[in-house]
Amino acid sequence: MKINREAFIAAWENQRLVRGALKAAHVRQDYTNYDDLLxxxxxVYAxxxxxxxxxxxxxxDRRSFRKIIWHTIDQLRKEQKTSERQTELEQARDLGMMNNxxxxxxxxxxxxxxxxxxxxxxxxxxIAGEPISALVQEARVTRVQLQRIKRQLLAHLRQVLDVQITNL
Known part of the structure; x- marks a missing residue:
């Protein structure tokens, strides 16, 4: 994606529109990633x-405002998903599911x-024990594909963990 220099300068000079869009997306200025989202x-505006x-x-300007809001919300959702996955892994460790x-x-x-x-x-x-059939909608692939990917993933993890055990 290439952005014209003049368009970027115009967008930079009109930060008020972008800050307003961030405010409309409920992003506070004290949020840790506020500057990145800005x-x-x-x-996006450029x-x-x-x-x-x-x-x-x-x-x-009106369309840019809406597009910035949606882009920001999308970025926040991605951050939340990443954070949830990290939390799930930490919870699994804390519950004693991973002793080693x-x-x-x-x-x-x-x-x-x-x-x-x-x-x-x-x-x-x-980890959470949800059935594969429940994940079909979220994954947007067939149950058979999910089962195949699961078998391949388990085989790969077994191989990686076996190599670690033999190296001890």
């Missing part, structure tokens, strides 16, 4: 300004390398 909002079209400046610290560290490293689908299966099916 910068992303400015980039992209909207850079698009050729026959819209009036007021209409571009080395295995926990290995699993933590492996979880970071998993795809979103594998993480969904790992946390919801393997």
């Amino acid at each position: 910068q992303e909002g400015i980039c 992209q909207m300004l850079d698009q050729p079209g026959s819209l009036s400046p007021e209409e571009v 610290w080395d295995n926990y560290l290995i699993l933590e490293r492996e979880v970071a390398q998993m795809s979103e689908l594998e993480q969904l299966l790992f946390f919801h099916n393997l």
Whole structure:
């Protein structure tokens, strides 16, 4: 994505619109990632300004405002999902589900390398015990595909943990 220099400067000079959109998305200025969201909002606004079209400046501002709100909400949801997954892993450790610290560290490293689908299966099916049929809607793939991915994931985790055990 390329942004025209003039469009970026115009967006930077009109930070008030972006800050208003962040406020409308209920993001407070003391939020730890406020500056990151502000910068992303400015980039979104610059992209909207850079698009050729026959819209009036007021209409571009109105549409940009809405787009920044939705982009911000999407980013906040992604952060929340990541935080929830991390919390689930920490709760599993705290509940005594992972007694061996080395295995926990290995699993933590492996979880970071998993795809979103594998993480969904790992946390919801393997850790929380939800049935695969309940995850079909959220994953947007068939039950058969989820079962295949689960088998591959379990085989991979067994292999990684077996290698660790033989190295001890």
